[in-house]
Amino acid sequence: MLDMRARKRVSRVADPFARFVARLGLTPTMVTLAGFMISVGGAVLIGMGHLTIGAGVLGFGAVLDILDGVLARLTSRETRRGALLDSFTDRLGEVAAWTGLAFYLGRRAEATLVLLSLLAVCGSLLIPYMRAKAEGEGLQGKGGLMGRAERLLVFGIGVGLEGIGLPTLVATVWIMAVLSWLTVMQRFYRTWAQLGE
Numbered sequence: 001m002l003d004m005r006a007r008k009r010v011s012r013v014a015d016p017f018a019r020f021v022a023r024l025g026l027t028p029t030m031v032t033l034a035g036f037m038i039s040v041g042g043a044v045l046i047g048m049g050h051l052t053i054g055a056g057v058l059g060f061g062a063v064l065d066i067l068d069g070v071l072a073r074l075t076s077r078e079t080r081r082g083a084l085l086d087s088f089t090d091r092l093g094e095v096a097a098w099t100g101l102a103f104y105l106g107r108r109a110e111a112t113l114v115l116l117s118l119l120a121v122c123g124s125l126l127i128p129y130m131r132a133k134a135e136g137e138g139l140q141g142k143g144g145l146m147g148r149a150e151r152l153l154v155f156g157i158g159v160g161l162e163g164i165g166l167p168t169l170v171a172t173v174w175i176m177a178v179l180s181w182l183t184v185m186q187r188f189y190r191t192w193a194q195l196g197e
Helices: 002-023 028-047 051-074 080-107 111-136 148-163 169-195
Strands: none
Touching: 002 051, 028 051, 028 080, 051 080, 051 148, 080 111, 080 148, 111 148, 111 169, 148 169
16 A cells, blocks of 8 residues: 555656666665665664664665665666566565564574464565466456564564563564454455456
């Protein structure tokens, strides 16, 4: 939902930063890989129990993920390989974030929350799969409650607030697990309906 509504506005805000990055000589691929490595660093921090700092680092990695696409457009470097790398690192970043959180929860012996984390990351990976499957059939594949932007926001805010002492982690993991799978089913149903007989 946020992805679809806010993309143009975010792009306008990101344009000056992308121009600055272009003047530095950085390529979209460099920005994509930097964002991914920063996200992995945030996931490691979360796994070590530094929840607020880790969530902040993950957020910065997500900002770079927005910037790479804008940079590619502004410098006329949009390629299919770049799109593949961006999509691949997006998924790896989500896996890293949930792995870090599951490791942290496992050290606290929170078995139920570890299981919910596994369910949430599986749902998170199926959401873009359903979009890709629909678009491979020439259909509309976007939509649902928990696009990537929503998942990043809920995860980052929930984990970050827990790190400063607010009891948000249990609710965050439950919300992510339930709403991610609801989104999978929304996208499945919409694709099914568009396919007809």
